[in-house]
Amino acid sequence: MTETFTIRKYLRDLTLPFCAGCGCVTVMNCFLRAVHELGHNDLRKFVFCSGIGCSAWIPSPYFEADSIHTTHGRSIPVALGVKLMRPDLNVVVFGGDGDLAGIGLSHLVHAARRNVDIMVVMVNNMIYGMTGGQVAPTTPLGVRTTTTPYGSFDPPLDTVRLVATAGASYAARWTTMHFGQLKEAMKAAVTTSGFSFIEAVSPCPPAFGKKIGLKDAAGMLRLFKENSLSLEQADKMTKEELENKIVVGEYVRRKRPTFTERICETLKEAEKTAEEN
Amino acid sequence: MAKPLAGTYFWQGNEASAEGAIVAGCRFFAGYPITPASEILEHMAFRLPQNGGIVVQMEDEMAALGAVIGASWTGAKAMTATSGPGFSLMQELLGYAFMTETPCVVVDVQRAGPSTGQATKCGQGDVMQARWGIHGDHASIVLSPNSVQEMFELTIQAFNLAETYRTPVVLLADEIVAHMRERMTVPSLEQTTIAERKKPNSTEKQFFGLKQVAPMPSVGEGFNVAVTGSTHDEQGYRFTADPLVHRRLVRGLVEKIRSNTDRIVDFESYKTDDCDVGIVCFGCTSRAVYEAVELAEDKDVKVGFLRLKTIWPFPEKNVNSMAQTAHVVIVPEMNLGEILYEVDRAVQGAAKVVPLNKIGGGEMITPEELLAEIVGSVKAS
Incomplete structure (x- = not known):
């Protein structure tokens, strides 16, 4: 018999720092509901790592749990260090698009390649929100940000496809509009062995909404709804038609040997050589 | 187990440092290849798993020190090794380790810089970087070996100081000391001092910035420790604007090293x-x-x-x-x-x-x- 869900039981008694309409709250809610539905009544079996940016504050220090709030972009290497020494713990990374797809991208790709047994949630608000709205590697073409006053001129990165291609066991993209699907994806990601990645496209009304003429979250969520397409739909469309669309769904779910499994194999080999010596 | 046995050896400096780390109880090593420090990573890759430890070659030096810091928070003694260009990249996480009071050892085998300089040739140009490379106010512990014997001994000492003062310690070697081979002695384990970090008792809640070195919990022990490189109070809660919390924390972290100068200096x-x-x-x-x-x-x-x-x-x-x-x-x-x-x-x-x-x-x-x-x-x- 599971207890009823109350978000408070997973949180410290602190005031949350997020702006009105911020998608981080939805992502937090989805994650904790997923954890609850998986039967965890507390976060004892979890360690959270995050970098710099608003979404890094989802776990740190608000979750009643161990959390390591690292420098910008370095949450994944720190999480890897934790996981290797404590493979029994669920290691979960929260970060933004700037943190994970910008400054920390190489760590993300390598963790996916190695299939490191950690879960990464990338809250993609398509902008550097905390620093006031600079262009991000995920900003759609043509958006006027504080650092692209005449419109952004480089195409955004399809992070979830990159991660899936690099070798992740699980990769999915949803928006915060897709509450149910996002929560189910969180459950899948927590229970996946190997590298799991979720991109949660998320509204940032003050730093991104304003730039595209949408001042509140409701408008942004409507935009997400109108622009979201399933992978199947997207398959039938041309590259031009897909510009500025959000392709949602499960990009990959597969079984692959994980990083810890492979390392454990080599450790056995090492023990043998130690005995021989 | 496969710790080096007491006796006389003809080792290379880098090998001696790796063996010293094993004796000190290092359980995790992450690195990135760089001349003239690669032999430490290579030797650790072979030897540490024989001692139940883990070695990973990471994608860059930030990742290497990041993984070391993560491992340290699980309670493991952890280390990385690099040279000037990599040491430059590590400054970011070295500052993080200082701010979060994460014990770890960073070996910098100096070569001739700046930049790529002369990668295979000795230099001693990282002395001030080892002291001031981290941005913001801080104190540093930096050791300098002058023999293969000391590559071994001072690596152990670096771990001891890191664990005792809960801070990153730099072993500032140089290409000549790291690459030469000479006779050296491994003492018996009974003759070797090994320090361990202070652990909290189950009721403690303050893990940062205390006057005495604060006890350090590990993740997964139920302490719900909040670690952050932002300015934080004794519980680890962020205070990003409060002048008093910042003064108290940063002065405290610097004082922790400064007030023990006489004990540390050798x-x-x-x-x-x-x-x-x-x-x-x-x-x-x-x-x-x-x-x-x-x-x-x-x-x-x-x-x-x-x-x-x-x-x-x-x-x-x-x-x-x-x-x-x-x-x-x-x-x-x-x-x-x-x-x-x-x-x-x-x-x-x-x-x-x-x-x-x-x-x-x-x-x-x-x-x-x-x-x-x-x-x-x-x-x-």
């Missing part, structure tokens, strides 16, 4: 209380000093030296007291003058401070060059 001294010429040296350069002193004594010049095993904190008092008897203090370094200015500051005008600098091609300062400087300075004074 050096070798020779006739410092009765010399006309004093020398302050460290690392491979000190090998020439030993011979130069003998040559000078043959010429009846009274020479003393202080050989720094701890570069930072700097043994200010001892340098000053040597300058009370010496007329001249010579500072030989394989750079264009770094520790020189610290010596000058410590001497406070009590003696003339003379630099002897040499860079390029990994060429050491020779005993003859030192002797010429010694004899010349005696004549001049």
Whole structure:
């Protein structure tokens, strides 16, 4: 018999720092509901790592749990260090698009390649929100940000496809509009062995909404709804038609040997050589 | 287990450092290949798994130190090794380790810089970077080995200091000391001091910035520890604007090292209380000093030296007291003058401070060059 869900039981008694309409709250809610539905009544079996940016504050220090709030972009290497020494713990990374797809991208790709047994949630608000709205590697073409006053001129990165291609066991993209699907994806990601990645496209009304003429979250969520397409739909469309669309769904779910499994194999080999010596 | 057995060995400096780490109880090593430090990663990759530890080659130096920090928070002793270019990249996480009081050991095998410089050639140009490379206010513990024996011993000492003071410790080696092979001794485990970090009892809630070194919980132990590189209070809660919390934390972290200077400082001294010429040296350069002193004594010049095993904190008092008897203090370094200015500051005008600098091609300062400087300075004074 599971207890009823109350978000408070997973949180410290602190005031949350997020702006009105911020998608981080939805992502937090989805994650904790997923954890609850998986039967965890507390976060004892979890360690959270995050970098710099608003979404890094989802776990740190608000979750009643161990959390390591690292420098910008370095949450994944720190999480890897934790996981290797404590493979029994669920290691979960929260970060933004700037943190994970910008400054920390190489760590993300390598963790996916190695299939490191950690879960990464990338809250993609398509902008550097905390620093006031600079262009991000995920900003759609043509958006006027504080650092692209005449419109952004480089195409955004399809992070979830990159991660899936690099070798992740699980990769999915949803928006915060897709509450149910996002929560189910969180459950899948927590229970996946190997590298799991979720991109949660998320509204940032003050730093991104304003730039595209949408001042509140409701408008942004409507935009997400109108622009979201399933992978199947997207398959039938041309590259031009897909510009500025959000392709949602499960990009990959597969079984692959994980990083810890492979390392454990080599450790056995090492023990043998130690005995021989 | 496969710890090195007590006995005499003919090891390379980098190997000795790796073996020292194993003796110190290192359980995790993450690195990125770089000349002239790669042998530490390679040797650890072979040896640490034989001792139940894990070694990973990461995608870059930030990732290497990041993984080390993550491992340290699980309670494991952890280490990385690099050289100048990688050491530059590591400054970000070195500052994080200092701010979050994460014990770890970073070996910097110095080569000739700046930038790629002369990758395979010795230099001693990272002395000030090791002290001030981190942005913001901080204190540093930096050790300097001058032999294969000390690559082994000071690696153990680096772990001991890191665990005792809950701070990153840099072993500032150089290419010559790291790549040479010489006879060295591994003492028995009973003769080796190994320090462990202070752990909290189950009711404790304050893990950061305490007057005494704060106890360090591990993740997964139920402490719900909140670690952050942002300014934080004793519980680890962020205070990104409060002036008092910032002052209390950062002053405390600096004071933690400063107030223990006398306990941390270590050096070798020779006739410092009765010399006309004093020398302050460290690392491979000190090998020439030993011979130069003998040559000078043959010429009846009274020479003393202080050989720094701890570069930072700097043994200010001892340098000053040597300058009370010496007329001249010579500072030989394989750079264009770094520790020189610290010596000058410590001497406070009590003696003339003379630099002897040499860079390029990994060429050491020779005993003859030192002797010429010694004899010349005696004549001049």
